[in-house]
Amino acid sequence: MKIGELSKRTGVSIRMLRYYEAEGLLKPRRTASGYRDYDAAEIRTVERIKLLGSGGMTLATIRQFLPCVRGEGPVFEPCDELRTVLHEQIRQADQKAEKLAQSRRILRNFLHEIEQP
Amino acid sequence: MKIGELSKRTGVSIRMLRYYEAEGLLKPRRTASGYRDYDAAEIRTVERIKLLGSGGMTLATIRQFLPCVRGEGPVFEPCDELRTVLHEQIRQADQKAEKLAQSRRILRNFLHEIEQP
DNA sequence: CTTGACTCTGACAGCGCTGTCACAGTTTAA
């Protein structure tokens, strides 16, 4: 699959797909003429990257648990570090969620203030 | 109150307090010599800005409902637009929260995958 | 008066992400 198709299928721009690669998140084969040739399984990978990214995670961070993202089954070497990173990321996600909730509460209060004068 | 004190009291850097002003969120008096002179009430304002910002809101957006942020009681003119903006922001906050939750779920799944081979 | 801490402005730079443009080569379909 060429980059245009992957882009259409995932909703991630061609620009960003190339950027993912530059950041080490994707490593597509190349055709004889140099075109990127993606495995169909990478659709899933890209979607996961997209989701994690929309949760406020950095590409550099996502790369840390790339084996998981790519669904490469059980991980060997960096298993412990991986677990640590994952726990830390979950913790940060919880923190972000809390901040977001606080922020939302403030907005709701504003709304009440201007609706009941 | 001068900028250094406000910074210490709020935990917002001097740099950012000046930036808030440049973005139209704060308008401190000036001493004869040009020093910024903040009202004590602005501590609250800055804290709210900080919270909204940590919820992913842009300063330009926060400026939209500045009267609320500054707690200036009932708002007159832009009341309807303000309500619209607030509802929209709450909606976006909910969206972000949903994305964040999805992202968190993915992380938890990764964790399960590598913990049970 | 002098010194050290504080403040002012303005500029530059970096972060991570994203779009766009230019220029060149490739593929596909008419």
Next chain:
DNA sequence: TTAAACTGTGACAGCGCTGTCAGAGTCAAG
């Protein structure tokens, strides 16, 4: 074969935020 659509690379720019640095003025305490 030719034209349109696609892909490649590299560079530049912008977003919003943030730190830092330089050069100058101000303030408070010794």
